[in-house]
Amino acid sequence: xxxxSRTSRLRWLRNRFVIVPLLLAVVxxxxxxxxxxxxxxxxxxxxxxxxxxxxxxxxxRLWVFNFTTFVEKMAVTTDTExxxxxxxxxxxxxxxxxxxxxxxxSERIAVRLYFAAEDRELAEPLRLDKPS
Amino acid sequence: MRQRRTWPVHAALTAVxxxxxxxxxxxxxxxxxxxxxxxxPPSIVPHGANPFYYIDVWxxxxxxxxxxxxxxxxxxxxxxxxxxxxxxGYALTQRFRGKKLVLLLFLSCMMIPFQATIxxxxxxxxxxxxxxxxxxxxxxxxxxxxxxxVYKASFDAVPRSLIDAARVDGLSQWTIIWRVxxxxxRSATATNVILSFIWSWNNFMWPLIVTxxxxxxxxxxxxxxxxxxxxxxxxxxxxxxxxVLAPGLxxxxxxxxxxxxxxxxxxxxx
Numbered sequence: 497x498x499x500x501s502r503t504s505r506l507r508w509l510r511n512r513f514v515i516v517p518l519l520l521a522v523v524x525x526x527x528x529x530x531x532x533x534x535x536x537x538x539x540x541x542x543x544x545x546x547x548x549x550x551x552x553x554x555x556x557r558l559w560v561f562n563f564t565t566f567v568e569k570m571a572v573t574t575d576t577e578x579x580x581x582x583x584x585x586x587x588x589x590x591x592x593x594x595x596x597x598x599x600x601x602s603e604r605i606a607v608r609l610y611f612a613a614e615d616r617e618l619a620e621p622l623r624l625d626k627p628s
Numbered sequence: 629m630r631q632r633r634t635w636p637v638h639a640a641l642t643a644v645x646x647x648x649x650x651x652x653x654x655x656x657x658x659x660x661x662x663x664x665x666x667x668x669p670p671s672i673v674p675h676g677a678n679p680f681y682y683i684d685v686w687x688x689x690x691x692x693x694x695x696x697x698x699x700x701x702x703x704x705x706x707x708x709x710x711x712x713x714x715x716x717g718y719a720l721t722q723r724f725r726g727k728k729l730v731l732l733l734f735l736s737c738m739m740i741p742f743q744a745t746i747x748x749x750x751x752x753x754x755x756x757x758x759x760x761x762x763x764x765x766x767x768x769x770x771x772x773x774x775x776x777x778v779y780k781a782s783f784d785a786v787p788r789s790l791i792d793a794a795r796v797d798g799l800s801q802w803t804i805i806w807r808v809x810x811x812x813x814r815s816a817t818a819t820n821v822i823l824s825f826i827w828s829w830n831n832f833m834w835p836l837i838v839t840x841x842x843x844x845x846x847x848x849x850x851x852x853x854x855x856x857x858x859x860x861x862x863x864x865x866x867x868x869x870x871x872v873l874a875p876g877l878x879x880x881x882x883x884x885x886x887x888x889x890x891x892x893x894x895x896x897x898x
Binding site for chain 1: 678679680683684687857878882883
């Protein structure tokens with residue numbers, strides 16, 4: 497079969513009814529690959545005190561939106577550098593708070609994820625600048 | 629010859645289009661900003677635009693399942709409409725006794741509202757054992773009088789000599805429809821596809837009656853279910869509306885040229 501006849505046979509594919517769904521399929525497929533490789537439910541961040549010093553052994557709580565309200569799902573403590581790491585977050589709509597006796601507590605901050613269990617590192621640290 | 633000025637017409641059409649598109653823009657704006665729709669003074673530009681209302685909708689209900697149900701039901705409806713309406717439309721272009729009576733019957737069917745036929749439709753669907761199934765969901769929209777007339781008008785425009793020549797060549801009626809008539813009636817097919825898609829996609833009453841399990845619900849039912857427990861979130865509600873509207877809008881934009889041609893042909897011939 498010549499190249500020209502092959503091209504003319506495939507001409508019917510070059511129209512918007514094929515190209516648009518094909519493009520959509522590629523975008524959706526790409527997005528699903530991205531989700532599948534970034535949905536481990538890992539949420540990481542840091543906790544600092546009012547002066548900006550990392551706080552070790554602070555309690556960090558993760559709250560998950562449950563139909564109408566947020567409920568506490570899990571809690572971890574920070575390491576010596578004030579870092580925390582949640583694994584297995586199931587939700588796309590979470591809140592995180594931190595506190596430590598004698599240091600203070602942070603605001604409960606809302607974290608919106610683009611898909612459930614998205615891996616995310618918090619850009620801003622949790623600041624324990626409120627009285628416990 | 630003096631050329632007519634077209635800008636006043638274009639300006640008027642632009643103004644009318646803007647007025648008609650404004651509510652749609654408002655829905656879109658609210659869906660990405662969640663702003664109070666009753667806020668005064670109203671803001672044209674969305675503040676703090678984000679996609680999170682769409683994400684909330686996706687996870688609040690089994691959106692993917694409802695979407696898939698709507699796609700399957702619409703695909704069955706479109707396929708049935710194209711096949712059955714083309715056959716009926718072709719039959720109505722032929723000469724036979726009582727043709728005027730049949731045409732009158734079809735026209736009178738257009739005057740009966742769907743609500744009036746719901747009970748017999750439900751009983752028939754139940755007898756066929758198709759309740760709570762994709763086939764049962766699409767059955768009442770398998771063929772519509774309007775779309776039959778769209779095909780009839782398009783087929784009437786095909787020269788009689790062409791059909792006679794096809795017959796002389798030994799083609800069967802079935803082959804004449806699919807090999808001769810349908811390729812010449814692209815705009816009528818596009819009109820059938822779009823109209824049957826829109827009617828099926830937006831259908832609320834029939835799926836509400838015929839579905840029993842939550843897994844078989846379609847998007848309009850999902851919207852009603854979503855409304856029942858998310859009534860405080862305008863942003864999420866409007867995001868849902870946009871997500872339901874988007875496929876129909878996309879299909880219309882892709883096939884609008886053929887759609888308009890088909891409707892115009894249906895309006896002028898009969």
